[in-house]
Amino acid sequence: MPRMLDVSEDVRAEIGDEEADRLLAGENSPGSYDCTSCRTPGDSEQERTSTVLFVGEETAVLAFAHATCIPSQVVQVAEEQLQGAVRSITGGEPQSVTDPGAGPGQAVLGVTSGLVLIEGDLHPALVVEPTAPIARPGSQGTTDEFLTLLIEQGFVPVSDLNRVPGMLPGWSVLLAMGQLHAVLQPGTGGGSPVAWWQAHQPLQVTEGWRASANKSHTVLVFAAPVGSIGQQPREDLLRDALEKAAANGRLVAAAMPLAGT
Numbered sequence: 402m403p404r405m406l407d408v409s410e411d412v413r414a415e416i417g418d419e420e421a422d423r424l425l426a427g428e429n430s431p432g433s434y435d436c437t438s439c440r441t442p443g444d445s446e447q448e449r450t451s452t453v454l455f456v457g458e459e460t461a462v463l464a465f466a467h468a469t470c471i472p473s474q475v476v477q478v479a480e481e482q483l484q485g486a487v488r489s490i491t492g493g494e495p496q497s498v499t500d501p502g503a504g505p506g507q508a509v510l511g512v513t514s515g516l517v518l519i520e521g522d523l524h525p526a527l528v529v530e531p532t533a534p535i536a537r538p539g540s541q542g543t544t545d546e547f548l549t550l551l552i553e554q555g556f557v558p559v560s561d562l563n564r565v566p567g568m569l570p571g572w573s574v575l576l577a578m579g580q581l582h583a584v585l586q587p588g589t590g591g592g593s594p595v596a597w598w599q600a601h602q603p604l605q606v607t608e609g610w611r612a613s614a615n616k617s618h619t620v621l622v623f624a625a626p627v628g629s630i631g632q633q634p635r636e637d638l639l640r641d642a643l644e645k646a647a648a649n650g651r652l653v654a655a656a657m658p659l660a661g662t
Contacts, residue, residue: 405445405446405447405448405449405450406424406425406445406449406450406451406452407449407450407451407452407468407472407473408421408424408425408452408473409452409472409473409474409475411454411474411475412452412453412454412473412474412475415454415456415461415475416454416463424452427445432444432445432446433445434450434465436465436466436467436470437453437464437465437466437471437577441467443465443466443467445465448467448468449467449468449469450465450466450467450468451465451466451467451468451470451471451472451473451474452464452465452473453465453466453471453473453474453476453577454474454475454476455476455478455577456475456476456477456478457478464577470615470618470659476575476577476594477594477595477596478582478583478596478599510529510530510531510532510598511529511530511531511532511632512527512528512529512581512584512598512600512604513527513528513530513630513632513633513639514526514527514528514581514604514606514607514610515528515610515636515639516609516610516613516636517562517621517636517639517640517643518640519562519563519564519565519621520563520564520565523609523613524565524613524617524619524621525606525610525611525613525614525617525619525620525621525659526620526621526622526623527574527581527584527620527621527622527623528623528624528625528630528639528643529584529598529622529623529624529625530624530625530626530627530629530630530631531547531626531627532627533627534547534626534627535547535550535626535627537549537550545626545627547624547626547627548624548625548626548651548653551624551653552653554569554586555569555570555572555655556569556622556624556653556654556655557653557654557655558650558652558653559623559647559652559653559654560647560648560650561647562640562643562644562647565621565656566621566654566655566656567655567656568619568655568656568657568658569622569655569656569657570587571586571587571594572584572585572586572587572597572622572655572657573585573594573657573658573659574614574620574622574657574658574659576606576611576614576659577603579605579611580603580604580605580606581600581603581604581605581606582599582600582603582604583596583597583598583599583600584596584597584598584599584622584657585597614659615659617659618658618659619656619657619658619659620656620657620658620659621654621655621656621657622654622655622656622657623643623652623653623654624652624653624654625643625646625651625652625653626651629642629645629646629649629651629652630642630643630646
């Protein structure tokens, strides 16, 4: 029986017509699979399924996902990140990692995951804070322009943490194989999305965070200058730090779809 597979033109171009046709005919695709996004079981004979190709410098991994979770696509990732995608790491929440990101300048960005209560609902959130001031790329100045640069990208200043920020077109949060991999921004000239922040190792998130993200298909991304949030061991303390940063005009935010785009 032919599988209910979606193979995008980008994926077809990477794997070739012959391999794509074999997949669509059901020769090389699994009947059942674990969705690379939500990690719950799927069946390509019973429900529409996306083919998702993760491409590194030397390695490519073809994965499968519910079409309702993410569309068929090619996702560019670092080689070591692709290797790390098959490893499981553990930890509690809030979770933090600090990595050289592809954000404004050559910043080192700390990313914390947590659930934030807004309008009576818990929302999955990421909090981004650099470890040093960020000057405008190419400038010789020392003024911290992290928030200004993000506002130019479409983030909005937060004055009231009790309001959900608007969706930022073209950006997304990549949760693959049950772990947080990257925050993606639009590529130049309409090209493939590129990583604005990318985890050195995939970041484990809690079941509660992932369940909330899979339910809403949306992640709230907050960003603040260095020294505004800090490493908070509990979500209530993280919320307090966010409220303080907002009150001081040192917080911007955007909502992003949970997808591999």
